[in-house]
Amino acid sequence: MKALEVENVVKDFGHLRSLAGVSMKVDQGERRVILGPNGAGKTTLFHTIRGVHIVTEGTVRLFGQDVTRLPAHRRVKLGLGGTFQITNLFPELTVFETLFLGAQALERGCFAFFRPAGWSRKAVSRVRELIDEWDLAPVQDAFTKELSYGQQRQLEVILAMTGKPRLLLLDEPTAGLSPAETASMTRFLSGLSRDMTILLIEHDMDVAFEVADQVTVLYFGEVLAEGTCAEVQRDGRVRDIYLGQQV
Numbered sequence: 001m002k003a004l005e006v007e008n009v010v011k012d013f014g015h016l017r018s019l020a021g022v023s024m025k026v027d028q029g030e031r032r033v034i035l036g037p038n039g040a041g042k043t044t045l046f047h048t049i050r051g052v053h054i055v056t057e058g059t060v061r062l063f064g065q066d067v068t069r070l071p072a073h074r075r076v077k078l079g080l081g082g083t084f085q086i087t088n089l090f091p092e093l094t095v096f097e098t099l100f101l102g103a104q105a106l107e108r109g110c111f112a113f114f115r116p117a118g119w120s121r122k123a124v125s126r127v128r129e130l131i132d133e134w135d136l137a138p139v140q141d142a143f144t145k146e147l148s149y150g151q152q153r154q155l156e157v158i159l160a161m162t163g164k165p166r167l168l169l170l171d172e173p174t175a176g177l178s179p180a181e182t183a184s185m186t187r188f189l190s191g192l193s194r195d196m197t198i199l200l201i202e203h204d205m206d207v208a209f210e211v212a213d214q215v216t217v218l219y220f221g222e223v224l225a226e227g228t229c230a231e232v233q234r235d236g237r238v239r240d241i242y243l244g245q246q247v
Helices: 042-050 072-077 095-104 121-133 151-160 177-188 205-211 229-234 236-243
Strands: 004-013 017-024 031-035 057-062 080-082 167-171 197-201 213-218 220-225
Touching: 017 042, 017 057, 017 197, 017 213, 017 220, 031 205, 042 080, 042 167, 042 197, 042 205, 057 197, 057 213, 072 080, 080 095, 095 121, 095 151, 177 205, 197 205, 213 236, 220 229, 220 236, 229 236
Parallel strands: 031 197, 031 213, 080 167, 167 197
Antiparallel strands: 004 017, 004 057, 213 220
């Protein structure tokens, strides 16, 4: 069973065709990086997988189940998690509170608002696990606005893992990071469990080729190339439109 199957996916926005028949299969435990220039359709593809956009044509399957018409929250229940391009943490919440919100969101009764903040022992236990696993104890009581940008981006990834997703979508996790923060994020991503499949949009080629098992290159809404890092680097079409002739 594949973690993800995208078959002939088309997405139109009025008269604009953003995706023009994209197909892709991702194995369980795989690290797949999506490359392509601006406007290639990378984020739109992510949104169709998430359920933010419903496809115009085609099929999306998660772990063998057709989710093409399922809303985003139903896909989360099936094991889908992820981050977005823009940091969207609550600046006035602490690290602990932020992770608790993510953990309790998947609990039954999560919309019963008139309860103590720590009402779910299961959610609190999950937060404790994540704090221990990722050495967050020194900053657990810090407000997220007090963290460095690199720390905030890492916290977003950890937040996405509160529900123990089987497939994690990361949209440009190193965007806006300094070289040192990028190196730290790369090590962080490389250390994530292979029990979890990762689909990653990335512009930094060093990060992409260090993390990826397989690479898919999009161009004007179509799959231009697909294969290992070495195979993609050797592809003349990819060099012409994205990597540059010197590669």
